[in-house]
Amino acid sequence: MRLRLVARADDENLPGFEPGAHVDIMTPSGLIRQYSLCGSADDTSAYEVCIKHDNATSRGGSASLCTQVSPGMELQISSPRNAFTLPEARRYSLVAGGIGITPLLPMLLRLQRNNAEWELHYYTREPEQAPFADMLRNSSYQEHVHFRRSLREGYPDCLNIPSPDTAIMLCGPDGFMNAVSSHAVAAGWRAEQIHTEYFRPAESSHSLMDQPFEVVLARSGQTIRVQAGQSIASALLAAGIEIDLACEQGMCGACIVPLLAGVGDHRDVVLTQEEQGGHIALCCSRSRTPSLTLDL
Ligand code: FES
Structure with a gap:
């Protein structure tokens, strides 16, 4: 199914994007799914996305878009992001x-x-x-x-x-x-x-056991403990720190922040090897060192 999405106010343009970008769509099922923008990046009067309706592999998000969306309906989407x-x-x-x-x-x-x-x-x-x-x-x-x-x-x-x-x-x-x-x-x-x-998280190939570690927030000086089995994102949220999150599967790039010190155990599919030295995805990645310092 091909969807053409326009701003709620008809005459408004949508934020610009570069080829390769995707948006998160809140599907009628309540699940958030990522879809690549498939229309021209020179046309911001609308975004186009194309959805494969595959009952065999859909976990509900795409199926609900294909069966429950009708022309004129309002959908909540994110700004385009590009990985x-x-x-x-x-x-x-x-x-x-x-x-x-x-x-x-x-x-x-x-x-x-x-x-x-x-x-x-x-x-x-x-x-x-x-x-x-x-x-x-x-x-x-x-x-x-x-x-x-x-x-x-x-x-x-x-x-x-x-x-x-x-x-x-x-x-x-x-x-x-x-x-x-x-x-x-x-x-x-x-x-x-x-x-x-990648449209789905890559197979995890890391062999490090999930160990607890610390994150240091460079701007406030706060130190937060991340327990084994807990994500950096949830440890930060539990400490009342606001962060951006969307897919929570290491696929969209919403939660990536600059990494100032320490070595990340990268489990996302967004950062290139080069970028991994200075960034980390908070929703899924962990640490290879006892502590990570984030630019937060
Ligand atoms: S929230 Fe999507 S990569 Fe972390």
Whole structure:
């Protein structure tokens, strides 16, 4: 289902966003879900999101949007946030698996407008009926778009030979992204060239037992104990400290704050390796040192 969201006051524009951004939507079921903005980033008269109605995997949020939302209804959404921005590069290879096409659409519109060099590889079981397939096929940039049914038909040719000034923008189900990333890395691409957007938290691979630790709030000088099994966010909230939270699963970036000292045990899928040195997600990450100092 494709939703077009406008501000409550008709003539008002919505906050601007960059390609790759998502919003949180409070679904009628009460669950908050993240959806990539799939319309042009140059049009702030409305946000467009596309929702896959999948009874088998939906935990209720998407299903309630697909079945309980009707035209004219009011929905509460967050401002756009972006954990999947287009980096500077000479060339761009966009690779989508199924509904992972959504954040890549504003990217290709922006790249096309900027006369950048880009190509899209869209893997979808039904290329004839896939979301946005008609639009892509009938566009002025159709020669940049390549459809395939599955990775069994092969990886994008452009990934076979590494190119130092190309960025790979990858979005789709976890298994699909893992397979494409591994293929690219094995072909000689550097991991930093592969930019991904996960829609669900990545499988946790950390082996550290949850130990208690302290967080020091640099601005107030307060020290707060985080118990084993408690998140930094809940320890801060219990101490009456206001913080931003949305997904609480390490996926949206709402709770990220600057980390001034200590080493984080990062469990989010938002921060890049580079950013992890100076930031931490309060909802899910822990500490590898007895204490973390936060810019709060
Ligand atoms: S609240 Fe979404 S990453 Fe922490």
